Amino acid sequence: MQFKHPEFLYALFALVIPILVHLFQLRRFQKVDFTNVQFLKAVTIQTRKSSQLKKWLTLLTRLLILAALIIAFAQPFLASADVVGKQSETIIYLDNSFSMQAKGAKGPLLKRSVQEILSGLSDDENISIFTNTETFKNVSKKDIQNDLLQIEYSSNQIPYPAAHLKAKQLLTSSQETIKRVIMVSDFQQKENAFSLPTDSGTRTHLVQMQPVTRQNIAIDSLYLERNLENELMLQVRLSNTDANAENTSIALYNDEKLIAKTSISIPKNDKASTEFRLDENIKINGRVTIEDPAITFDNSRYFTINTPEKIKVVAINEASDTYIKHIFTPDEFILTSSSLAELNYNEISNANLIIINEVSQIPISLINAIKPFINQGGTVCFIPAKEGDLDSYQQFINSFTSQNILAKVDQEKKITQINFSHPLYLGVFDKRVSNFQYPKVNSYYPTDASNVVLSFEDNSPFLYKVNSIYAFTAAINSENSNFKNSPLIVPTLYNIGKQSLQLTDISYTIGQNNTYDVPITLGQDGIVSLVSDQESIIPLQQSFSTKVRITTDEVPTRSGIYSLQDKDKLIQHVSYNYDSHESDLNYYSLQTNADYEVNESVSELFNQIKEETSVNELWKWFIIFALIFLLVEIVLLKYLK
Numbered sequence: 001m002q003f004k005h006p007e008f009l010y011a012l013f014a015l016v017i018p019i020l021v022h023l024f025q026l027r028r029f030q031k032v033d034f035t036n037v038q039f040l041k042a043v044t045i046q047t048r049k050s051s052q053l054k055k056w057l058t059l060l061t062r063l064l065i066l067a068a069l070i071i072a073f074a075q076p077f078l079a080s081a082d083v084v085g086k087q088s089e090t091i092i093y094l095d096n097s098f099s100m101q102a103k104g105a106k107g108p109l110l111k112r113s114v115q116e117i118l119s120g121l122s123d124d125e126n127i128s129i130f131t132n133t134e135t136f137k138n139v140s141k142k143d144i145q146n147d148l149l150q151i152e153y154s155s156n157q158i159p160y161p162a163a164h165l166k167a168k169q170l171l172t173s174s175q176e177t178i179k180r181v182i183m184v185s186d187f188q189q190k191e192n193a194f195s196l197p198t199d200s201g202t203r204t205h206l207v208q209m210q211p212v213t214r215q216n217i218a219i220d221s222l223y224l225e226r227n228l229e230n231e232l233m234l235q236v237r238l239s240n241t242d243a244n245a246e247n248t249s250i251a252l253y254n255d256e257k258l259i260a261k262t263s264i265s266i267p268k269n270d271k272a273s274t275e276f277r278l279d280e281n282i283k284i285n286g287r288v289t290i291e292d293p294a295i296t297f298d299n300s301r302y303f304t305i306n307t308p309e310k311i312k313v314v315a316i317n318e319a320s321d322t323y324i325k326h327i328f329t330p331d332e333f334i335l336t337s338s339s340l341a342e343l344n345y346n347e348i349s350n351a352n353l354i355i356i357n358e359v360s361q362i363p364i365s366l367i368n369a370i371k372p373f374i375n376q377g378g379t380v381c382f383i384p385a386k387e388g389d390l391d392s393y394q395q396f397i398n399s400f401t402s403q404n405i406l407a408k409v410d411q412e413k414k415i416t417q418i419n420f421s422h423p424l425y426l427g428v429f430d431k432r433v434s435n436f437q438y439p440k441v442n443s444y445y446p447t448d449a450s451n452v453v454l455s456f457e458d459n460s461p462f463l464y465k466v467n468s469i470y471a472f473t474a475a476i477n478s479e480n481s482n483f484k485n486s487p488l489i490v491p492t493l494y495n496i497g498k499q500s501l502q503l504t505d506i507s508y509t510i511g512q513n514n515t516y517d518v519p520i521t522l523g524q525d526g527i528v529s530l531v532s533d534q535e536s537i538i539p540l541q542q543s544f545s546t547k548v549r550i551t552t553d554e555v556p557t558r559s560g561i562y563s564l565q566d567k568d569k570l571i572q573h574v575s576y577n578y579d580s581h582e583s584d585l586n587y588y589s590l591q592t593n594a595d596y597e598v599n600e601s602v603s604e605l606f607n608q609i610k611e612e613t614s615v616n617e618l619w620k621w622f623i624i625f626a627l628i629f630l631l632v633e634i635v636l637l638k639y640l641k
Contacts, residue, residue, distance in 0.1 A: 004075035008071075008074040011070045018059060018062060018063065018066075019059070061633040062629075068629060071622045091130075092182045093131075095163075103212050110153070120605075121141040126138050131154070155511065160185075160196065161195065161197060183207065186208065187208050187587055189586040198595050204597070205605055206590055208600065214242040216240075217290055218299075218583030220239050222235065222237075224278075224305075236250065238273065239270070239271045242268065242585070244265070250290060252288055287301070302559060304561060308503070311332065312333070313334065313351065317339055318385060327493050348370065353381065354380045358388075362389075364395070371399060377468070377546075380468060380470070381469075381471075384473070401469075409444055412441070412442050414457050415440065424465075440481065443474060443475075447464070449464040449471070452464045501547065510558075515550070518571055526543065530552075530564060532562045559578050
């Protein structure tokens, strides 16, 4: 028990006064002589005993009355020693990610969390609360009530350690306050084990909202491929959790027009795929939808097929260009192939890729023409001649990098190392190849280059990339190498060509770093915008003479099909989808430990905090005790004879 005004307790020393008066009172009993003293002696003894008992009881009650009144004025209370005299700071992280749309026992998890937070807050209490998208600092219930009730779901979830760190940054540095961090989430399981930074000065409470069911069917990905009949097929990969899904309806739309529908059964905690045949050379603003009323999120995925843009390739040859013509076919590329003597230099500025095919000596005029081409985002593929001019090669390379080319070495070497993680080979190999029939060269030009794509058996480079130049270190004609006969030649040169102009994919994922090129020429101060019915943004962009490079990461914020526009002029459409990891309804199994405490509901936690921080005032009880003792005294004086 503690006291708000402990100085009043000094008055308890005054209780000594009535005790002293009682012990040293001056009144004495008088003896009266009487003839028959036997009976009177008995009466005298009985009267003295009862009088002493009555006085002691009366004294005790009066002391208790005074003591109760003194203690009441000192205002006693019961409270934890940790909270006495301290203010409290509360920071709440409210997870509004898509998985919080799942149904709980009392409705959607996010909506239920908001209701419990608002009902648990008092009108005069100030807190700070933040979500994955918004922050409200030092606000009252009245200030944020409407904002919380209208809160929207977000595709970008803050990692739990980062959310805890942000909450701590919102706390003050005062040592005289009780600091609490409350994290309200379903705590969906991620790749790493769950952990939070330890902090002895902050009390962390985790409120794990539990859904009623974990069943969810989601569209994981969409991609295009051709079947054995060379038909264009849209592959749809789906996943299912918690229970078997029978005859789930999948619909394909072009804008709002239904063009195909199918059904699929997906086993519990497994994946499945289905496919739709698409017509060739038709522009599609597509949407694949799971038509199931029980699915509330991740039930649609968008994709776009635009009119294909052809990539412009200029090949400058002093060797056979037959293999180049076989790889860069007219359906995807516009190939201009000529000898160095017949080269039209005007073609260079309009190209996306220049191939220097075993030119024995690179003239300075060609180097000067390639410099602005590379500065404008162009790509060069350099293949040296078997008997090339080393000085011109070195001058060409040194125009863009400080790396050196050494004199030719006549030595047979096998090409044995493939950089499978290089962007040039992403999606080319299903697995790392170990039983490969390695191609070889008879001579090569050693170099100290890094960023190697293909290398020899001694790890020296055969193909490397520096800036926007892909450079081979050996001639690949039939006399010097059998590389043109190997399976590597097609994906290597084809992907160099495809990546020279990064045309838009059928869809992109919001929150990832996405880069693509738009083959247009903007005027001065021209700006490209992404526009949809829901939002309009200006993405990060870099303008070149023949294209505009667009880069997006956290924007746009909503999934859908966007129009890429130059002012009011439509260029093409681009599709964005949310990351599908929110569809995996697996959750961490959290238990209270030394770092944090786990609760099942916000209401339960708020009640617990109120009990821990409550102050039970006892002065009223001591007033009641004083009245009771006063009544006892009255009864003693009146009825005790």
